[in-house]
Amino acid sequence: QIRIFLIFLLIITAQSILNSIFTFPKGDQTNFLFAADQLFNGGKLGIDVWEVKPPLHLFLISIFYTLNKSVLSVHVGELFLNIFAIYIFYKFSKHKLSKETSIYISIFYLFFYYFGTQSYERFQVESLFNPILIISISLLFSKNKFYHLISGIFFSFFAFSKIVGLFFLLIIIYFFKRSIINVLSGFTLGLILILFLFSHFGSI
Numbered sequence: 001q002i003r004i005f006l007i008f009l010l011i012i013t014a015q016s017i018l019n020s021i022f023t024f025p026k027g028d029q030t031n032f033l034f035a036a037d038q039l040f041n042g043g044k045l046g047i048d049v050w051e052v053k054p055p056l057h058l059f060l061i062s063i064f065y066t067l068n069k070s071v072l073s074v075h076v077g078e079l080f081l082n083i084f085a086i087y088i089f090y091k092f093s094k095h096k097l098s099k100e101t102s103i104y105i106s107i108f109y110l111f112f113y114y115f116g117t118q119s120y121e122r123f124q125v126e127s128l129f130n131p132i133l134i135i136s137i138s139l140l141f142s143k144n145k146f147y148h149l150i151s152g153i154f155f156s157f158f159a160f161s162k163i164v165g166l167f168f169l170l171i172i173i174y175f176f177k178r179s180i181i182n183v184l185s186g187f188t189l190g191l192i193l194i195l196f197l198f199s200h201f202g203s204i
Contacts, residue, residue, distance in 0.1 A: 035049045035055075036061035064146045129161040136152075153190040155186070155190070
């Protein structure tokens, strides 16, 4: 029975990944891909590319384009980003939660959130940056202060993709008071990097 379950799980997973990778975007996602394409080809924010939302998702898509400038590379990039986020969550949460709980949460995320989201909606700002928020918070479970610094850098990327990130910052301050100095230091480093990106690739 366990073998049959694992076989069906493997089939469903393969089908979900293939369906995700080979589905074309539509709606707002086509605009994001076009804008990211302009940045990738040397366009400037505020001149050749205009985006009313914080434009970090355009930079992220442009990074995926370095593999291959296609929709397929973006799908593969965000797939590995989600897998990496779940790995970081499992690695750092299993010492705070039970190992079984971390496994169940990871499976739930992949099958009910990631595979449950229509593929063209994964180009949305939320879908691209929720894994980065997961990485940021998961790193705070570690006792290593260096990881807290890295957490702040990841959080700056999330905060400057969605304004609601500031709300999550209040949650981090409340639950991780002892790490807040390192987190804010990393957050500041992340802001410097973001401002460098804006000044180099934009008109700001």
